[in-house]
Amino acid sequence: MKTWPIATLVNMLTVTIGSIIGLYLKQFFSDDVQEIVFQTVGLGTLIIGIKMALRLPEGYLLAFMFSLIVGAVLGQLVRVDIIMTDLSDSLKLLSGSTDGRFTEGLISAFLLFCVGSMTIIGALEEGLQQKRELLYVKSILDGFSSIVLASTYGSGVLFSIIPMLIFQGGITMAASQLKDIFSNIVLDCLSAVGGILIIAISFHLLKIGNIWLENLLPSLALIIIISYYFEKYLSNKAASVTNF
Numbered sequence: 066m067k068t069w070p071i072a073t074l075v076n077m078l079t080v081t082i083g084s085i086i087g088l089y090l091k092q093f094f095s096d097d098v099q100e101i102v103f104q105t106v107g108l109g110t111l112i113i114g115i116k117m118a119l120r121l122p123e124g125y126l127l128a129f130m131f132s133l134i135v136g137a138v139l140g141q142l143v144r145v146d147i148i149m150t151d152l153s154d155s156l157k158l159l160s161g162s163t164d165g166r167f168t169e170g171l172i173s174a175f176l177l178f179c180v181g182s183m184t185i186i187g188a189l190e191e192g193l194q195q196k197r198e199l200l201y202v203k204s205i206l207d208g209f210s211s212i213v214l215a216s217t218y219g220s221g222v223l224f225s226i227i228p229m230l231i232f233q234g235g236i237t238m239a240a241s242q243l244k245d246i247f248s249n250i251v252l253d254c255l256s257a258v259g260g261i262l263i264i265a266i267s268f269h270l271l272k273i274g275n276i277w278l279e280n281l282l283p284s285l286a287l288i289i290i291i292s293y294y295f296e297k298y299l300s301n302k303a304a305s306v307t308n309f
């Protein structure tokens with residue numbers, strides 16, 4: 066029997082409330098205050114990204130690089146950036162938003178909220194054991210984070226609850242099929258690639274460079290597949306050596 070993603074719905078609620086508070090506070094910020102907020106959020110995001118990237122397991126650097134490079138090429142060929150822009154434009158039209166950073170806010174918030182071990186482990190626990198404590202803790206953290214993010218990026222942060230429902234809620238619904246895929250190794254590899262993408266977000270905020278973040282998104286799917294099969298390969302190789 067499938068478990069409904071109740072904790073994800075709570076998570077969506079806290080992000081919604083936090084985003085509304087952030088949007089309300091944003092109107093009181095002068096240009097210089099907004100600039101310093103951008104810089105501080107950028108520095109904080111950089112640390113988060115570095116911390117996540119350093120979780121890459123030893124021996125998985127090749128899988129990491131391959132996922133990033135091939136994922137970027139696929140993203141560029143498919144033009145994920147255009148797809149995301151079209152989708153976000155539709156959401157902007159429905160919401161009546163005129164925020165110029167809508168797409169950037171949506172993608173940045175989704176990556177910060179959902180690409181991490183807490184998200185996946187929490188969603189799996191809810192789906193398999195109906196344990197929701199971890200996702201409830203995450204909901205509180207995301208709620209406070211969304212205040213800062215919405216005051217920085219705008220209304221796109223609020224609409225990050227849509228991909229959150231699809232990704233986080235989807236893992237809960239499909240937990241029995243996914244539990245064997247997300248081993249500790251796969252989670253660490255996913256966090257490492259996610260960390261690189263979050264570092265790219267910090268570069269945007271700090272105005273260090275312009276990285277096509279949207280076109281890097283396929284790397285997240287690739288690292289799950291590649292690290293899963295690479296871990297199996299290493300296990301089978303170790304077993305054959307032992308048997309020999």
